Amino acid sequence: MERHFDEGLKALKERLLYMASLAEAMIHWAVQELMVRKAEMLSEVMAKEQEVNQIHIEIDDRCLKLIARHQPMAMDLRLITAAMKINSDLERIADQAVNIAQTTDFFLKEPKLEPLLEIPRMAELAQKMVRDSLDAFVKQDVDLARSVCTRDDEVDTFKHQAFNNLLTFMTKEPACIHRALDLILISRNLERIADHATNIAEDVIFMVLGKDIRHHIENRMGT
Amino acid sequence: MTPKPKLEARQLHFFYGTFAALKGINLAVPAGTITAIIGPSGCGKSTLLRVFNRMNEIIPDVHLSGDVLLEGVSIYQDGLASTTLRKRVGMVFQRPNPFPLSIFENVAYGPRIHGLARGDSLRRLVEESLQATHLWDEVKDRLSQSALSLLPEQQQRLCISRLLAVQPEVLLLDEPCSALDPAATQQIEELMRELTARYTLVIVTHNMQQAARVSEFTAYMLLGELAEFGKTAELFTNPRDPRTEEYITGRFG
Secondary structure (H helix, E strand, C coil), X not given: CCCHHHHHXXXXXXXXXXXXXXXXXXXXXXXXXXXXXXXXXXXXXXXXXXHHHHHHHHHHHHHHHHHHHHCCCHHHHXXXXXXXXXXXXXXXXXXXXXXXXXXXXXXXXXXXXXXXXXXXXXXXXXXXXXXXXXXXXXXXXHHHHHHHHHHHHHHHHHHHHHHHHHHHHHHHCHHHHHHHHHHHHHHHHHHHHHHHHHHHHXXXXXXXXXXXXXXXXXXXXXX | CCCCEEEEEEEEEEEECCEEEEEEEEEXXXXXXXXXXXXXXXXCHHHHHHHCCCHHHHCCCEXXXXXXXXXXXXXXXXXXXXXXXXXXEEEECCCCCCCCCEHHHHHHHHHHHCCCCCHHHHHHHHHHHHHXXXXXHHHCCCCCCEXXXXXXXXXXXXXXXXXXXXXXXXXXXECXXXXXXXXXHHHHHHHHHHHCCCCEEEEECCCHHHXXXXXXXXXXXXXCEEEEEEEHHHHCCCCCCHHHHHXXXXXXX
């Protein structure tokens, strides 16, 4: 039986997906700006951030109204609370993309620095994690959500490698310290994006199974 | 930890003629808590409530198998008078049903017939019972007026006072707020929470939000069976049985 409430939930999911597509595009443009040295991408990223911020407010408002009007229970309740948290994570992902674009803007004003080391691979992984976490949300796919959580460790490893490599590079080439620091910041931003995607994946698992896996609580509780 | 059971249904089957209204119910109602029984119309929830204080005995052509235990002792044992049982396990109905007597006499009636109190001690008992439902201040100056002059919500609180006056252990409430407006409903719900300090409450309700608000445990019944029983906070956020999920999210039917 289709409920009136289902229309509201469907619209909510669609808006979240649209917001995710914007956040994903912002990461893509920010990293492109860095990789192909296209400074004009910054304005694209900034423009999309405005839209993301508007949708952030709109989605919270939708969630509050759905709760107030329908008093959801069980899976419906978990879906709406997950949507509110995913909304927050997506907004922060967009903020991280803005940070990358802004740092890149400074970076591009300096002479070219090669190579970019682990950063392109990290960007690719983080973007895919964001996409997969939202796919998992829409399809209620717990396995896909778990795979996102696993990939977070891979991104963390890349970040550590990038940090170490850039530190070594800075000691050898003091003239490049400023640019190397920019890359450290960018790798940190990408790692944060992966963390937010992991949060989304954890929320999806809670939404579907009603089981909280954050902070490895399931291991501690022996379940 | 779940408190020890006050009331317990064991392999309980109940038939109206050949129609099986309850099919093998096993349910332990924890002492000193509110347990809500929810489920669609005809699921057997009101029948179960009535079986808990043998109200079914007044209906012709019914039979029962299995047992109901009150503190471990069968309420269907030979020789236990229904009046004795109903003094320990009282019931509040959907529509307030005060006797066509004065406010005072409504509350004094039970203790008087059970020989619990008389004279000053009866007056004290009436006052305490009306205090317990917060009705005393509203009626203390008109105790001799007809109970039928009270508002519906006051009448419902009077009916609860009438039960409390015979010092019961379990209160069974069958849709106690369905004839009341939201403000009156809230008052009764607050009262129910207070009463758990001294009594075990079982409430049948069609209002799921009410079950979610007031109870600590919830039983979901479907087609005469107990589909799920558990802590209310868990049942309404993460039910184990897909049939419960369908019902509480309104996908049922």
